[in-house]
Amino acid sequence: MSDQNKEIAVGIDIGGTNSRYGIVTGTGEVLKHDRFPTRSYPKAEGFVRAISRKIKDLLKDYEDYTFKGIGIGAPNGNYFRGTIEQAPNLGWKGVIPFVDQFKKYFNERVVLTNDANAAAIGEMMFGGAREMKNFIVITLGTGLGSGLVVNGDLVYGHDGFAGELGHTFVYLDQGRKCGCGRRGCLETYASAQGIKRTVFELMSESVKSSELRNISFSEMTSEHIFHAAKNGDRIAKEAFDITGQYLGMKIADAVVHTSPEAIFLYGGLAKAGNLILNPTIKTFDDHVMNIFKGKVSILSSELNGKQGAILGAAALVWKKRK
Ligand SMILES: [Zn+2]
Numbered sequence: 001m002s003d004q005n006k007e008i009a010v011g012i013d014i015g016g017t018n019s020r021y022g023i024v025t026g027t028g029e030v031l032k033h034d035r036f037p038t039r040s041y042p043k044a045e046g047f048v049r050a051i052s053r054k055i056k057d058l059l060k061d062y063e064d065y066t067f068k069g070i071g072i073g074a075p076n077g078n079y080f081r082g083t084i085e086q087a088p089n090l091g092w093k094g095v096i097p098f099v100d101q102f103k104k105y106f107n108e109r110v111v112l113t114n115d116a117n118a119a120a121i122g123e124m125m126f127g128g129a130r131e132m133k134n135f136i137v138i139t140l141g142t143g144l145g146s147g148l149v150v151n152g153d154l155v156y157g158h159d160g161f162a163g164e165l166g167h168t169f170v171y172l173d174q175g176r177k178c179g180c181g182r183r184g185c186l187e188t189y190a191s192a193q194g195i196k197r198t199v200f201e202l203m204s205e206s207v208k209s210s211e212l213r214n215i216s217f218s219e220m221t222s223e224h225i226f227h228a229a230k231n232g233d234r235i236a237k238e239a240f241d242i243t244g245q246y247l248g249m250k251i252a253d254a255v256v257h258t259s260p261e262a263i264f265l266y267g268g269l270a271k272a273g274n275l276i277l278n279p280t281i282k283t284f285d286d287h288v289m290n291i292f293k294g295k296v297s298i299l300s301s302e303l304n305g306k307q308g309a310i311l312g313a314a315a316l317v318w319k320k321r322k
Pocket residue numbers: 166167178179180181182185
């Protein structure tokens with residue numbers, strides 16, 4: 001058996017503005033990590049060439065380890081084809097053969113998947129889902145992503161895009177406009193952007209004082225809302241409650257499809273802890289179908305605040321190919 005302490009992989013998390021990458025051991029220790037400016041590269045080829053050079057430099061310091069390969073989590077990443085396809089938040093348009101581009105520089109394994117799927121694999125290898133075969137990871141970033149694990153395997157579906165809970169409806173033909181071109185999708189309510197939209201809606205409907213009134217829409221982050229809520233700001237607390245209600249409602253829907261043991265919330269908004277967990281759990285408990293009551297835990301990801309995106313991407317390298 002190989003010694004996983006002496007194996008390393010590189011995990012890369014592709015983001016619209018910055019990407020993060022790091023060197024991870026087989027036991028989930030991040031030896032080194034850094035960020036890389038995605039936006040500075042109008043073409044994917046240029047980005048891949050530059051980050052590959054960085055990675056090769058970095059690997060020189062770890063020559064006594066066995067380098068196993070590169071795992072990539074990317075928005076609209078397709079595991080089957082190794083492509084990034086029409087990602088709305090990236091400057092690179094169309095279908096990008098990302099894995100093929102990396103293979104020009106590396107002979108080792110290169111694996112790519114959607115960023116939420118990477119988070120789910122990370123949770124399974126290094127986080128709270130280590131003993132679980134059926135669970136869902138929901139990533140609450142700018143948008144809402146989800147990775148579904150059923151019987152120990154990530155669900156990819158026919159075309160590789162299974163698990164888009166962010167684009168299930170909470171309203172039909174009404175509600176907020178979504179980046180996918182439709183209206184009423186869950187991620188327009190339950191995500192960093194979604195809670196911000198809720199805050200502004202609440203502020204326009206009431207005269208309650210709020211520290212958030214002094215922050216413009218473009219400057220406000222979910223951290224501002226989190227801090228305000230912790231200070232007892234009523235608008236901020238109400239915004240978390242509303243966000244949790246939408247999330248709890250759609251988790252009750254999701255559970256019916258895959259019967260998971262647990263749901264993990266990962267990412268910026270999930271760091272708000274009980275502010276988001278409590279209203280989510282309450283709505284879920286009040287509405288989930290009876291046969292599932294008391295059988296599903298809604299938890300904060302164990303990878304929150306631990307370079308989880310890099311860990312998850314690197315974990316892909318060790319996950320057996322199907
Ligand atoms: Zn949508």
